[in-house]
Amino acid sequence: MNTATRTKSAAWAGGVCYLLMVGLLIGGAPRASGTVHGVGGLLAVSLLVGVVRRTPLSALAIALTGSTVVIAGVPSPAHAAVEASYQGQFVSYLAVDLVLGVIVATRARRPAIVAVAVTSAVQLLVIGLFAHGDGLTVNAVIALLALAASCLGGLLSRERREHVVALRAQEVAEAVTAERLRIARELHDIVAHSIGVIAIQAGVGSRIIETRPAQAREALRAIETTSRQTLTGLRRTLVSLRRADREDRAGTADRADRDDRVARTSTAPEEPPSTPAPGLADVEQLAATTAGAGVHVDLRRSGRQRALPAEIELSAYRIVQEALTNVVRHADTGRCGVAIDYGDEELTVEIVDEGRGRTGGGSGHGFGLVGMRERVGLLHGRLTAGPRPEGGYRVAARLPLPAPASLAAEAR
Incomplete structure (x- = not known):
């Protein structure tokens, strides 16, 4: 017998025990007061926890039946003076209200409405039959208030759960959007600069291939070098994406699945190691590539040069790369300046050219x-x-x- 079958059997065994306890409560103490019977029926509902978790509607039917049996099984008092002590059997209906609150919180709207209607009708009918005198009005009002409280509690629980689900969905959507934007920025910065350089070198080579073949060969070599660098950057981005996807799937899979996946892929060829992300140390190479495209870069560094966090290094490099791409493609100038200042509290990157600037529809308003x-x-x-x-x-x-302290901690 598997775990699911055992759990189901235990749940229904609890339902049977609840009905047996209700029968013993009535048959074993017929002369006890209604309050004793009511409290006993209320406590006995704890045996229905398993049924409530699996099928709340069935649990509601069992609890409603048991509570009604408790109320109907209490004998009428012989004297009116002790009648009040026999009206407490209606306390057992609080157990029904608890189960009803679970149904309102967890089930669809239509079954919940039907459950509320049936429960209220049965309770008011039974109270009308077995309550006497002033107790009729009091017990009816208390029953309606308890029903309203259970329904309100269930609705609040449902709204809270739906709100949590909506927040999680929003967080997932925002994370996906942020990741898409990051990939878009990275691909744009990798490809735009290289394609600009390749286009210029290809144009130069096509114009001088017959008159100056040596320079044409230099342009072709520059195109080859730039293309290889672009492929390396794209491969690094794709490898990081695949690694992130693999780690995410491994985090949601169980241990057996992970072991099986490792066994199947143990003989597969390993992916090529990804190259480190570019940083400020690679700006010289970027300047050399830009010079090959016809724009000389005057690079100047100031301040105390030191290792910076990877995200700052990469962002600064991409900013310089994109600015130089725009100079090559739009500035119509042969020189530009790049200044990198390592301050104590901030890193300043400045790219200046003396070209014609941007037009309203130029790259200055692009991606x-x-x-x-x-x-x-x-x-x-x-x-x-x-x-x-x-x-x-x-x-x-x-x-x-x-702060320097945090940098030192990262270095360790």
Whole structure:
């Protein structure tokens, strides 16, 4: 017998025991007061916990039947003076109200409405038959209040659960959107610069291939080098995405599935190791590639150069890369300047050219500038980009740096 079958059997055994306890309560103490019978019926409902968890509607039917038997089994008092002590048997209906609250909280609207209607009708009918005198009105009002309280509690529990589910769905959607934006920024920054350089080199090579074949060969070599670098960057991005997907699936799978997956893939060829993400140390190579595209880069560093967090290094590199791409494609100039300042509290990256700047429909309003603003915003920095009064274009990013103590902790 498996675990599910044992659990189901135990739940229904509890339901049978509840009915037996109700029978013993009535048959074993027929002369006891109604309050004793009512409290006994209320406590006996704890045996229905298993049934409530599996089939709340069945649990409601059993509890309603048992509570009604308790009320009907109490004999009428011989003297009116002790009649009040026999009206307490209606306490057993509180157990029915608890089960009803679970149904309202966990079941669909239509079954819940039917359950509320049936329960209220049965309770009011039984109270009308077995309550006497002033107790009729009092017990009816108490029963209605208890029903309302149980339904209200169930509705609040349902709303809270639905709110939690909605929040989780929103968090998942926001995480997916953020990841898509990150991938879009990374792919744009990887491809846009390289394609711009390749396009310029291809144009130069096609014009001089017959008159200056040596320079044409240099342009082809630059195209080959840039293409390989682009492929490396794309491979690094894809490998990181596959690794993240594999880790996510491994976190949701059970241990047996993970062991089986490891056994199946133990002889498979390993993926090539991913190259580290670019950083400020790679700006020189970026400047050399840009020079090969016809734009000389004057690179200047200032401040105390030191290792920075990977996300700051990558964002700064991508900002320089995108700005140089725009210079190559739109500035129509042969020179530009890149200044990197390692401050105590922030890293400043500035790219300045003396070209013609951007037009209203140019790249300054495209995805490149949007990506730069998103990168800087994620790091709580500031970005300024626009034409200079003296001519040309300027892009400046200020990225706040963590305290030295936190950097030392990361280094350890």
